[in-house]
Structure formats: structure tokens, C-alpha cells
Amino acid sequence: MATIEDVAKLAGLSKTTVSRVINNQPYVSEEKKQLVLEAMKQLGYVPNSSARSLRNQKTEIIAVIIPRVMNPFFGQFVESLEIVASQYHYQLIVCQTLYSAKKELDYLNLLKTKQVDGVIMTTLLNGWEAVEPFLEYGPIILCNEFDEQANVPMIHMDQNYGGYVATKHLIDQGYNKIAFCCGNVNSNVSRAREEGFRKALREAGLYLPEQYIFRNVFTFEDGKDVLRKMMEMVEAPTAVFTGSDEVAAGMISESKRLGVRVPEELAVVGFDNQAITELMEPMITTVNQPVKEMGHLAMEVMMEKIKTRRYKEREVHLLPLTLIVRDSSKLANYNVY
Amino acid sequence: MATIEDVAKLAGLSKTTVSRVINNQPYVSEEKKQLVLEAMKQLGYVPNSSARSLRNQKTEIIAVIIPRVMNPFFGQFVESLEIVASQYHYQLIVCQTLYSAKKELDYLNLLKTKQVDGVIMTTLLNGWEAVEPFLEYGPIILCNEFDEQANVPMIHMDQNYGGYVATKHLIDQGYNKIAFCCGNVNSNVSRAREEGFRKALREAGLYLPEQYIFRNVFTFEDGKDVLRKMMEMVEAPTAVFTGSDEVAAGMISESKRLGVRVPEELAVVGFDNQAITELMEPMITTVNQPVKEMGHLAMEVMMEKIKTRRYKEREVHLLPLTLIVRDSSKLANYNVY
DNA sequence: GTGAAAGCGCTAACAG
DNA sequence: CTGTTAGCGCTTTCAC
Numbered sequence: 001m002a003t004i005e006d007v008a009k010l011a012g013l014s015k016t017t018v019s020r021v022i023n024n025q026p027y028v029s030e031e032k033k034q035l036v037l038e039a040m041k042q043l044g045y046v047p048n049s050s051a052r053s054l055r056n057q058k059t060e061i062i063a064v065i066i067p068r069v070m071n072p073f074f075g076q077f078v079e080s081l082e083i084v085a086s087q088y089h090y091q092l093i094v095c096q097t098l099y100s101a102k103k104e105l106d107y108l109n110l111l112k113t114k115q116v117d118g119v120i121m122t123t124l125l126n127g128w129e130a131v132e133p134f135l136e137y138g139p140i141i142l143c144n145e146f147d148e149q150a151n152v153p154m155i156h157m158d159q160n161y162g163g164y165v166a167t168k169h170l171i172d173q174g175y176n177k178i179a180f181c182c183g184n185v186n187s188n189v190s191r192a193r194e195e196g197f198r199k200a201l202r203e204a205g206l207y208l209p210e211q212y213i214f215r216n217v218f219t220f221e222d223g224k225d226v227l228r229k230m231m232e233m234v235e236a237p238t239a240v241f242t243g244s245d246e247v248a249a250g251m252i253s254e255s256k257r258l259g260v261r262v263p264e265e266l267a268v269v270g271f272d273n274q275a276i277t278e279l280m281e282p283m284i285t286t287v288n289q290p291v292k293e294m295g296h297l298a299m300e301v302m303m304e305k306i307k308t309r310r311y312k313e314r315e316v317h318l319l320p321l322t323l324i325v326r327d328s329s330k331l332a333n334y335n336v337y
Numbered sequence: 338m339a340t341i342e343d344v345a346k347l348a349g350l351s352k353t354t355v356s357r358v359i360n361n362q363p364y365v366s367e368e369k370k371q372l373v374l375e376a377m378k379q380l381g382y383v384p385n386s387s388a389r390s391l392r393n394q395k396t397e398i399i400a401v402i403i404p405r406v407m408n409p410f411f412g413q414f415v416e417s418l419e420i421v422a423s424q425y426h427y428q429l430i431v432c433q434t435l436y437s438a439k440k441e442l443d444y445l446n447l448l449k450t451k452q453v454d455g456v457i458m459t460t461l462l463n464g465w466e467a468v469e470p471f472l473e474y475g476p477i478i479l480c481n482e483f484d485e486q487a488n489v490p491m492i493h494m495d496q497n498y499g500g501y502v503a504t505k506h507l508i509d510q511g512y513n514k515i516a517f518c519c520g521n522v523n524s525n526v527s528r529a530r531e532e533g534f535r536k537a538l539r540e541a542g543l544y545l546p547e548q549y550i551f552r553n554v555f556t557f558e559d560g561k562d563v564l565r566k567m568m569e570m571v572e573a574p575t576a577v578f579t580g581s582d583e584v585a586a587g588m589i590s591e592s593k594r595l596g597v598r599v600p601e602e603l604a605v606v607g608f609d610n611q612a613i614t615e616l617m618e619p620m621i622t623t624v625n626q627p628v629k630e631m632g633h634l635a636m637e638v639m640m641e642k643i644k645t646r647r648y649k650e651r652e653v654h655l656l657p658l659t660l661i662v663r664d665s666s667k668l669a670n671y672n673v674y
Numbered sequence: 675g676t677g678a679a680a681g682c683g684c685t686a687a688c689a690g
Numbered sequence: 691c692t693g694t695t696a697g698c699g700c701t702t703t704c705a706c
Contacts, residue, residue, distance in 0.1 A: 001451075001474070003683055014693045019685055027691055049452040050390035051683030054698050059387065061430070061452075069406065069416040079406040082433050086440070091430045091452065093398070096419050103423070114338075115386040115398075115428065137338070220612065249616055275557065279586055281618055340699055351677045356701055364675055388699030391682050 002043040011039035022047055053114075062302060063093045063116040065107050067123055072274045073244070073291060074122060077143070080295025081120065088303055090117075099184075101125035111137045118302050121145065124187070139311035143298045146188050146316075153301050155294055155317040159189050162287045162321040163196025166241055166269045169285070169323055171204045173331055175239035175267050179212040181226060182243040190215070190243065193271075197241055212237055223250020230266075231258060238266060239329070245270035245277050248284050252328060267329040282327030290319050339380035348376040359384055390451075399639060400430045400453040402444050404460055409611045410581070410628060411459060414480070417632025418457065425640055427454075436521075438462035448474045455639050458482065461524070476648035480635045483525050483653075490638050492631055492654040496526050499624045499658040500533025503578055503606045506622070506660055508541045510668055512576035512604050516549040518563060519580040527552075527580065530608075534578055549574055560587020567603075568595060575603060576666070582607035582614050585621050589665060604666040619664030627656050 004022075008015045013032060020028045021036040028036075039045075053059045064081055066074040082092045093116060095107035104125045110116045111134050118139040124131065128147040134140060135152065142154040170178055180197050182190040201208055211233065214226050223246065230236050242248045248270030255262050262268055262282055270277055273288035297317060305311035341359075345352045350369060357365045358373040365373075376382075390396045401418055403411040419429045430453060432444035441462045447453045448471050455476040461468065465484040471477060472489065479491040507515055517534050519527040538545055548570065551563050560583065567573050579585045585607030592599050599605055599619055607614055610625035634654060642648035 004685095005683080015684080016686085016693055017691090020692090023685080029691065032692085046446065046450050048391070048683050049450045050387055050394075050396060051698090052685085053387035054385070054391050054682090054700090055684045055686090057387075057698075063428075069412050069419070070409075072407075075406050075412045078431065079433065082406070082431055083435070086433070091400075091432075091447070093428045094415065094419055094431050095428075096416065096423070098420070109383065110428070113383050113386045253616065276613065276616060279590065279613065279617060341701095342699080352700080353677055353702080354675085357676090360701080366675065369675085385699050388682090389701085391684090391698090392700045392702090394682075 001048075002045040004045075004047065006043055007036065007039045007045050010043060011035045057114070058117050058306075059115060060089060061091045061093055061116045062118050062120060062299070063095050063107060063110050064120045065095045065097060065104060065123060067099055068096045069094065072246075072276075073144075073272050073289070076291045077122065077295045080292045081299050084296050084299035088299075090299075090303075097123055097125060099123075099125070105130065108134045108140075111140070114138075117306055120298050120302060135312055139302060139305040141298055141302055141305070141311075143294060144189065148188075151312055151314045153305065153311065153313075153315040153317070155298050155301065155319065156189075157289055157294075157319045157321045159192035159321070160196040160199075162271065162289075163193035163241065164200050165196075165321070165323045166271075166285075166287050167197045167200035168203075169325065170239045170241065170267055170269060170329060171200060171206070173239075173263075173267065173329060175329075176204075176206055177212075177235065177238045178206065178208075179214065179230060179237035179240040180208075181214045181217045181223075181240060181247060183216065183218050185215045193241075193243065209235075217243065217247050220246050220250040220253075223247035224254040227251040227254040227260075228258070231260060236266075239268075240266065241269050243271050245272045245274040245284060245286055248286070248328070249276050249280050252280055252282070252284070263327065263329050263331060267331075269329050273324055277324075277326060280328070285326045285329035286324050288322045288324050294319055338385075339382040341382075341384070343380055344373065344376045344382050347380060348372045394451070395454050395643075396452060397426060398428045398430055398453045399455050399457060399636070400432050400444060400447050401457045402432045402434060402441060402460060404436055405433045406431060409583075409613075410609050410626070413628045414459065414632050417629045418636050421633050421636035425636075427636075427640075434460055434462060436462070442467065445471045445477075448477070451475075454643055457635050457639060460521075472649055476639060476642040478635055478639055478642070478648075480631060481526065485525075488649055488651045490642065490648065490650075490652040490654070492635050492638065492656065493526075494626055494631075494656045494658045496529035496658070497533040497536075499608065499626075500530035500578065501537050502533075502658070502660045503608075503622075503624050504534045504537035505540075506662065507576045507578065507604055507606060507666060508537060508543070510576075510600075510604065510666060512666075513541075513543055514549075514572065514575045515543065515545075516551065516567060516574035516577040517545075518551045518554045518560075518577060518584060520553065520555050522552045530578075530580065546572075554580065554584055557583050557587040557590075560584035561591040564588040564591040564597075565595070568597060573603075576605075577603065578606050580608050582609045582611040582621055582623055585623070585665070586613050586617050589617055589619070589621070600664065600666050600668060604668075606666050610661055614661075614663065617665070622663045622666035623661050625659045625661050627658075631656055 085092045097103045122144045124145045146156045270284045270286035273286045277284035277286045422429045434440045459481045461482045483491045483493045607621045607623040610623045614621035
């Protein structure tokens with residue numbers, strides 16, 4: 001493998017001059033520049049990234065921590081992050097926690113070992129106190145997940161509003177026995193959605209029985225399970241707010257199997273606005289999250305923080321959530337009027 | 338940031354000894370070892386990866402080149418790759434070509450610049466001739482996509498069989514006007530499937546009109562478009578083999594809109610066995626691809642190639658494909674008997 | 675067992 | 691404009 005020295009020798013110049021050419025620096029005559037370029041081409045030379053990283057103290061790699069790629073929300077996030085990163089000639093390392101706090105911590109260490117220039121986190125399994133010390137080694141951006149104390153850039157959606165608007169919609173449709181389903185209990189995302197949910201119920205003077213609350217519901221299968229549990233209740237809910245389209249789809253699928261009509265006997269609202277919402281029958285009412293925008297913004301903010309080196313300041317970017325009404329929550333007779 | 342030198346000073350020892358402790362090398366007394374460990378803890382020391390990479394000529398990073406993360410097939414592939422990589426303490430860089438040959442080449446350069454220790458490719462947009470020279474800089478593994486000339490490890494499915502078995506199934510169900518749909522024209526995957534498809538038709542003595550062949554069909558929307566085109570034909574096909582479940586879903590969705598009954602008037606077979614196949618109505622007949630296994634195997638093979646440093650040899654791992662019959666291709670009256 | 679010193683490939687003072 | 695030199699942080703001879 002050719003090194004800068006080989007190029008220098010072949011061109012009959014010094015390493016410095018070659019380096020200047022590589023980095024498009026001024027103060028190198030056109031003549032010598034051509035000499036260098038020629039030598040580089042002849043040797044098929046490309047600079048060694050490890051050497052550059054060591055010397056420049058930066059790797060041009062960003063790590064993104066997500067639960068798992070196959071969750072469509074995070075998959076889409078990774079996709080949009082990578083697109084922007086590649087425009088800046090940065091690479092993206094994917095880090096899947098698989099919901100393990102230990103793995104989250106291991107991945108944060110990439111910052112400490114200087115394998116990456118920054119970390120974008122979408123989970124906070126260890127709590128902010130555990131994450132904060134890593135700030136000493138480079139920028140961390142909180143995406144989707146958030147924390148009241150965190151002194152870093154945060155990009156997320158108004159989850160409280162999301163929970164509120166979806167629930168308000170159900171109430172407006174005439175439903176009054178509404179259940180709540182969420183994923184990670186320790187997540188502020190879930191917490192905020194639940195607050196919004198409760199706010200809507202409160203405003204409507206509706207009561208929320210304890211058993212109408214389901215937590216740690218993540219997958220299609222989980223959705224099925226919850227539906228069965230709901231239907232076994234003496235007083236079953238007539239509507240349910242879920243934390244993800246996948247869960248909503250599971251519920252609808254299981255409803256069909258049990259002969260429960262959606263939305264007549266049970267209204268279902270999803271979250272995320274994934275492709276599946278338009279494929280299910282009935283099509284799923286959901287809350288759209290601007291994931292792509294979040295990815296773009298996150299990477300842009302990361303690039304800026306790396307450049308300015310000021311990243312230990314709280315900075316909140318709030319992205320809008322919008323309710324998308326489809327068939328899984330729309331009572332036919334309400335449409336007539 | 339503490340360096341090895343700081344640790345050495347604090348422990349009152351040399352860098353060499355500290356290095357030995359870091360790397361668990363023998364020939365260091367238990368006593369000094371404890372001294373070093375203590376100093377390391379006190380300083381919160383972690384070795385700098387760039388320095389290690391430069392010195393050891395390896396980064397412990399693997400790049401994976403895929404079209405895009407949001408394609409569920411590749412998303413799942415990335416997910417399983419990352420899981421195995423992390424067990425080996427390797428990181429995974431995602432590289433999305435977005436179907437651009439130039440980007441594919443750019444990403445291959447990661448190998449040349451030594452930013453990664455190996456590359457796993459799932460596309461071959463530039464043809465093997467263009468890829469081969471990069472072998473000089475490190476291992477390349479071909480996954481899913483394959484090439485007859487490539488002198489590297491290849492892990493893929495028997496696509497020819499996949500095309501054959503799905504088509505045979507349609508024929509056995511009594512369909513005889515069968516259309517073919519595939520994605521990338523220049524892909525051996527598509528090519529092999531088409532061969533299998535044609536073989537089944539040939540065996541059954543069925544004729545294949547040119548207009549029954551659709552290429553460059555990738556998305557849900559593409560599926561809808563193709564369906565409309567098919568239905569506009571004077572002699573419309575009564576069955577269709579598609580290259581992906583997404584496309585199949587698009588077709589079924591559009592069929593419903595147009596009042597075309599599936600499978601009575603049109604049988605549809607997908608490919609990949611994604612979650613969506615069980616959510617659509619009717620549920621989609623498809624060909625299961627062991628993506629997870631492919632990911633695991635690919636990373637295991639990569640680790641082995643990196644260790645042995647022998648990777649310029651052709652080596653084919655063929656994974657089995659299985660037909661999964663569901664409702665989108667099953668004529669009710671055929672089930673009775 | 676332990677340490678001094680060289681060097682991985684690159685960039686940036688600094689001097690000319 | 692160009693080159694000499696030092697050094698980023700680590701591992702590995704090689705000597706003791």
C-alpha cells in the first residue's frame with residue numbers, strides 16, 4: 001500500500017507538499033501540484049484514515065444508538081441519518097441496544113475511545129446521569145427520547161400533544177371506554193404520551209380504570225396478547241390508544257380472529273404512520289412522526305456541533321406531530337353528518 | 338484525555354508494561370499488573386482506537402453495502418450482521434447505495450483507505466471487474482447478489498429454485514397465464530429467478546408473451562402501476578410472480594381498488610416472507626429467504642477471513658429457499674379436494 | 675519480567 | 691512556495 005512518502009519520492013518532493021495537495025491547501029505551485037497528482041494516480045494512492053484520524057483527532061464517523069434496525073421507526077431514522085452523513089463524507093456506525101442498558105453503555109464508549117466523533121442516542125436506558133460523563137469526550141445528541149435535565153441538543157416530537165390529539169379524536173368520535181398501551185415504561189416518550197392521553201380523558205370527564213393501562217407492549221404479537229386480555233374483561237374498552245402501528249396492527253388482526261369488529265366494537269389508534277397503516281383493513285388511524293426530518297436535522301445539528309465544538313448546552317428542537325384519521329377509529333354513522 | 342504514557346507515569350512503570358496489561362499479555366508480574374490496573378482506573382483510561390488502528394493495521398470495523406435500510410430484506414440483514422459483529426467487538430458501518438453505482442464505488446474505497454477491515458456487499462452495481470481490484474486491500478464478501486467469476490466468499494440463496502418453485506405452484510393451482518416481475522435488471526438474483534420461472538413454464542408447455550415481463554419493479558407503488566398495466570391488457574395475466582412482498586402487496590391493494598378478486602381472478606406470489614405477507618388480505622403466498630441466517634453466516638465468514646487472511650478464493654454458501662403457500666394464490670375449490 | 679526506542683502514516687509548526 | 695522535524699498514541703522488537 002502506497003504511503004504519502006512513496007508519493008513524495010516519486011514526485012521528487014516532500015511529504016509536506018503532498019499533504020498540502022491532498023488537503024487542497026494553498027501555497028503550492030500549480031506545477032508541483034500536477035506532479036503530485038500524477039504520482040498519486042500512478043501509485044493508486046489514497047490517504048490512510050487511521051493515520052489521519054490519529055493526527056487530526058477526528059474519525060469522521062458518527063455512531064447512532066437505536067433499539068434495533070427492524071423497528072421501522074428506527075430503520076427510517078438510520079436511513080435518513082446515513083443519507084445526510086454521506087453528504088458530509090461521514091460514516092455511520094449502527095449500534096443496536098436490543099433494549100440492554102449495558103450495550104447502550106458499551107456503545108457510548110466508542111466516544112471515549114475516540115472511534116467516533118459523536119453519538120446520536122435514541123434511547124436512554126441508563127438514565128441521563130450515566131450518560132452525561134461521556135460528554136467530556138464529544139458531542140451527544142438526544143433524538144426522539146429526551147430528558148428534562150440533559151444539557152445537550154435534543155430533537156424530538158411533542159409526544160404529549162400526540163397522546164392528547166389521538167385520544168381527543170377518539171372521544172370526539174363518541175368512544176368513552178378508552179384503554180392505553182405503551183412501550184418502554186422508563187421512557188419519557190411513553191410518559192409524555194400518557195400525560196397527553198390522561199389530559200384528554202380528564203377534559204372529557206372520563207374515568208380511567210387501572211386495568212386499561214398496558215405497558216411494555218412493543219410488537220405485533222404483544223398487540224395480539226393485549227387485545228385478548230382486553231376482550232376478557234368484564235367491561236372491555238371500546239377504544240384503545242397504542243404506542244405503535246405494529247401493535248395496532250396486531251390488535252386489529254386478532255380482533256378479526258375473535259370476531260370483534262373494528263371500529264364498530266373497538267376503535268384502534270396507532271402511532272408512527274408506517275406503511276402498514278394503509279395496508280391493513282381497516283386502514284389504521286395514526287399519528288404521523290416526521291422521522292425523516294428528525295434524521296436530517298439530527299445529522300445537521302451534529303455537524304454543526306462538531307464544527308463549533310460547543311455542545312454542552314441544552315437546545316430543544318421540537319418537531320410537529322399530526323393526527324391522521326383513517327378507518328380504524330371512524331364510526332361510519334359519524335361520517336354521514 | 339489520558340494516554341498510555343499518563344498511566345505509565347502514575348504507575349511508575351513503562352508504556353510497554355502498561356500495553357502488556359491492556360492486551361492481556363503474559364510476562365508481567367501480578368504485582369505490577371495491579372499497579373497498572375489501579376492507575377488506569379484512577380485516570381479513567383481507555384486506549385485510543387485511532388492509534389491502535391494505525392499501529393495494528395486494523396480497525397475492527399466492517400462495512401456493509403446495501404441499497405437502503407428501509408427495504409425490509411436489507412434492514413433485517415443489517416440487524417443480524419450487527420448482532421454478530423458486536424459479539425466479536427466489531428463495529429458495523431452502513432453504506433446505502435440508493436441504487437447508485439458511483440456510491441457503491443465510493444463505499445468500496447473505505448477498504449482502500451483502511452477505514453474498515455472488510456466489506457460485505459449485497460449489490461454489484463459496477464460489475465465484478467470493477468470490484469475485484471479492491472480485493473488487494475482486504476476481504477470482500479458477496480451476499481445475496483452473486484457473480485459467476487467472483488473469486489471471493491459468496492453467500493446467497495438458490496434464486497433459480499425460488500423462481501421455479503413459486504411458478505410451479507401457480508401452474509399446479511391451475512393458472513396458465515403467468516406474468517413475471519423483477520427488480521434490478523442487471524442483477525444475477527433477478528436473472529436466476531427468471532430462469533427458474535421460465536423453466537417451470539417450459540416444463541408445463543406454457544407460452545410467455547413478452548409483455549408479461551416487467552422489470553425494474555421495486556416498491557409498493559410500482560406494484561400498483563404494474564397491476565394497472567396488466568389489467569389493461571387485452572389478454573390479462575391470471576397470475577403473477579413478483580420479486581418482493583412489497584410489490585405483491587401493492588398489486589393486491591390496487592386489485593381491491595379495481596375490483597379484481599385475488600386469488601380468483603389473479604393469483605399473486607411475493608418474495609421474502611416479510612411481516613406484511615400475514616397482514617394483507619388475502620395473506621400473501623411467498624418464498625421465504627433465510628436473511629437472518631445469511632447475516633450471521635456472512636459475519637462469521639468475514640471474521641474467519643480476517644483471521645486467516647485468505648479471502649481471494651471462490652467459496653459458495655447456498656442457503657435454502659422455501660415456498661410458503663398462503664391465500665393469495667390458493668384457489669378455494671382446489672383446497673376442497 | 676521490564677523498559678528504551680523505533681515506527682505505523684499523517685499534518686502542522688517553523689524555518690528558510 | 692517548499693522542506694525539515696516533531697509528534698498524534700499505541701505496540702513491538704530487542705536488549706538487559
